[in-house]
Amino acid sequence: MANIELWGGVECTVNRVGEQYFDQLAQSGHARRLSDLDLFAELGIKKIRYPVLWESVAPDHPEQKNWDWATERLNRLRELTIEPIVGLLHHGSGPRYTHLIDEDFPHKFAQYARAVARQFPWVTYYTPINEPLTTARFSALYGLWYPHTRDDASFVKALLNQIQGTKLAMEAIREINPSAQLVQTDDLGYSHSTPALQYQADFENHRRWLTWDLLCGKVNQQHPLWNYLLKAKAPETLLLELLENPCPPNVIGVNYYVTSERYLDEHIADYPWHTHGSNQKHRYADVEAVRVQAASPLGAQKILEQACDRYNLPVAITEAHLCCTREEQMRWFTEVWDAASLLKEQGKNVLGVTAWTLLGAYDWNSLLTQNRGHYEMGVYDLRGGEPARTAVSELLTGIASGAERHPLLQVPGWWNRACRSVYPPSAECPEVWDISLNKSKQGSKLQPLLITGATGTLGRAFARVCDIRGIPYVLLSRQQMDITNEDSVRKALTQYKPWAVVNTAGYVRVDQAEQEPEACFRENTLGPAVLAKICQEEQVQLVTFSSDLVFGGEKMVVYTEQDTPQPLNVYGRSKAEAEAQVLAAMPTALVIRTSAFFGPWDEHNFVYHALKAMVRQEPLEAAADQFITPTYVPDLVNTTLDLLIDAESGIWHLANRGTYSWAEFAALAANMAGLDPKPWLEAVPSAKIGQPAARPMFSGLGTVKRGVLPTVEDALQRFLHATQFPVRPSLPPQEEEVADQSLLSAGA
Structure with a gap:
């Protein structure tokens, strides 16, 4: 030049x-x-x-x-x-x-x-x-x-x-x-x-x-x-x-x-x-x-x-x-x-x-x-x-x-890809950038991002966003790469030669973890630690995810990256131990703590189920004394990718701004969707819900870093727009079965 x-x-x-x-x-x-x-x-x-x-x-x-x-x-x-x-x-x-x-x-x-x-x-x-x-x-x-x-x-x-x-x-x-x-x-x-x-x-x-x-x-x-x-x-x-x-x-x-x-x-x-x-x-x-x-x-x-x-x-x-x-x-x-x-x-x-x-x-x-x-x-x-x-x-x-x-x-x-067209609109993901499918124009010549957790909400969300952003990737299941096995991890890194690894795999059943601590620690602690060790050896960037449940809830004001973890349950302890082991093995790793997330691409989240219940005029119980910082999956994924590309490291909190009890969050979502939550939403003590694993009464996340996400209200507006969640009065009994089918597909 x-x-x-x-x-x-x-x-x-x-x-x-x-x-x-x-x-x-x-x-x-x-x-x-x-x-x-x-x-x-x-x-x-x-x-x-x-x-x-x-x-x-x-x-x-x-x-x-x-x-x-x-x-x-x-x-x-x-x-x-x-x-x-x-x-x-x-x-x-x-x-x-x-x-x-x-x-x-x-x-x-x-x-x-x-x-x-x-x-x-x-x-x-x-x-x-x-x-x-x-x-x-x-x-x-x-x-x-x-x-x-x-x-x-x-x-x-x-x-x-x-x-x-x-x-x-x-x-x-x-x-x-x-x-x-x-x-x-x-x-x-x-x-x-x-x-x-x-x-x-x-x-x-x-x-x-x-x-x-x-x-x-x-x-x-x-x-x-x-x-x-x-x-x-x-x-x-x-x-x-x-x-x-x-x-x-x-x-x-x-x-x-x-x-x-x-x-x-x-x-x-x-x-x-x-x-x-x-x-x-x-x-x-x-x-x-x-x-x-x-x-x-x-x-x-x-x-x-x-x-x-x-x-x-x-x-x-x-x-x-x-x-x-x-x-x-x-x-x-x-x-x-x-x-x-x-x-x-x-x-x-x-x-x-x-x-x-x-x-x-x-x-x-x-x-x-x-x-x-x-x-x-x-x-x-x-x-x-x-x-x-x-x-x-x-x-x-x-x-x-x-x-x-x-x-x-x-x-x-x-601006040079098919997705540039809005008039008329192009398909949302006109090109598939999954290198393993060999469908991108450049194919396997591109150096990909390796994503674990192919069956999970977060892993699929990363693949979806990578398609939109033109980021070549490989989405791997546990059978394709067992993150707890060093040989399996080395083989995958040798095969795909990624510039970075995004680990979304892990044990997610918080209550069941109380009965399965070994399985929880194997997936949530050993797996990320192995990834960190091999990524450090191969000089490949790594991001892995932790949770607001590493905290004990004693503060009652938002936790920042400077606060010391005090987990109350097995799941929280597995995540806190993973943070320590990952950063000890790889100081340049990026560890993202996040909170209860919701998104437009599947139905497995609290917002979808709460709105669905109220649309169908069914009673809904939600805890009034447990406070969380809801996190919108597209915001979490996009910001994580930006920080990874920036080569950031250490512990970061990524959650949308605003702390709510589960009951307040359900009411906010209903009101923004045009629903009246009062007849159907019951705010109850968390003890009444009967969760086997102890939860912090307050686990709101804040940040002292630059990973500032939009407000929860802003995220909910985009969620409702993306899902086009059907808001309508209850239907006569003979129409209920048809209506249910539309509800089930609304968040797909």
């Missing part, structure tokens, strides 16, 4: 919605943590897109500026020999004394830029305004951000204000630092369409270049959008001024996302209502091209090549990010990196690829219009309160030097 540079960036948007400002740096905590910069340096990044934002430095008055934060950060970057690409406005409308369609916006902005250059005369690289075209669309054409207008004239005004502001800003900066360089970013996608909407796609495919075309002096009377701009009240004198005195970027900064390419379709009945729009001639849906079976997205390489050819200027990918599972994050970045590297080898002037949102981002699922704290993980994970390294961090550390990549990067990302 050719030598391109690794760049980085922090999501730093300060956008305005009404009278409220949304500040990404405050949400991520980076505003308070200087130490983050040292973490970034460990990645080996050469340049970083970094904010010195107008709204933050001079929020109340243009003459009242506070440089303390910016000075401390930029000086530290200088010490770390990371070149900052300083941004002055990032999806913002400016401080309260201006806005994007203010006549004086360009001059006010240039004054601020001049002040920044005076304060930091050594800074060479600038992105005065990030994504002017995108910001103008969201603020003045779609009305999502301030000033919330929705017309072409406002859009064009907002765009030209930003372009003129950028030009004036660079002139002001270069008066102080003549060598200052303009790195001009914008989102660059492509619009695909049905034949009937080709005219609209053509318009958008011309519009996507406007930021750079205007700065490069390419918008003349022959430009496809010249008449559009004039019709939208663009001053011809300004267009001619930009034509005669352009401000071409030193670097074209391409921001490309999996959603950047769009598909336009007039058959709106085939798409959800929120995708519908109009251009006064047609009503049509505007959706992600990657989700349309009929579309063929161009991809990062062709998009980047178009930018290189159009401008004949240095080009860089200035944002590369995907909000997804860990392996898909890595697959996306490596695909963009490899595309840029290939173009570099072919002689294109590609400088680098930027790992965007090093710390993640907040509330982009609502396009920053709602402050709900929805977190998208970046290169580092902030869920534990401090930035934690992930597999993405490890990938970046070695990518420029050509270090060996994770085995999961042998598999193409979901």
